[in-house]
Amino acid sequence: MKSNTCKSFDERCYDLLLQIPKGKVTTYREIAHALGTKAYRAVGQAMNRNPNLVTVPCHRVVKSNGEVGGYVQGENEKIRLLLIEGVVIRKHKVLNLEKYLYQFR
DNA sequence: GCTTTGACACTAA
């Protein structure tokens, strides 16, 4: 059988997202950086492809400047999900982003 | 296989 050790860019993004625990967030920039690339936009593209909103916590990904960013179901819904997980948001922006930012190891 | 599209990032004014 064929072992697919070479995952697609999108899959690698999802894989990283799965590492993010509840109450933590990351940025498109951090993900791209963790993958050793600068494809910030491609990361967002991967989310827009709409993975499984249930399996992949794509709502925990925000912009590097702290803004919530976009979401398939609407930014408002994304904010709501983050608030539920304990992330403080004000004016569509995450406060103390570095405090919630998840560090990929 | 080139062109377009983006749920972005960064800098300058």
Next chain:
DNA sequence: CTTAGTGCCAAAG
């Protein structure tokens, strides 16, 4: 603080 412009990369058309 906002606006405008440029750069970046992968996937889809």
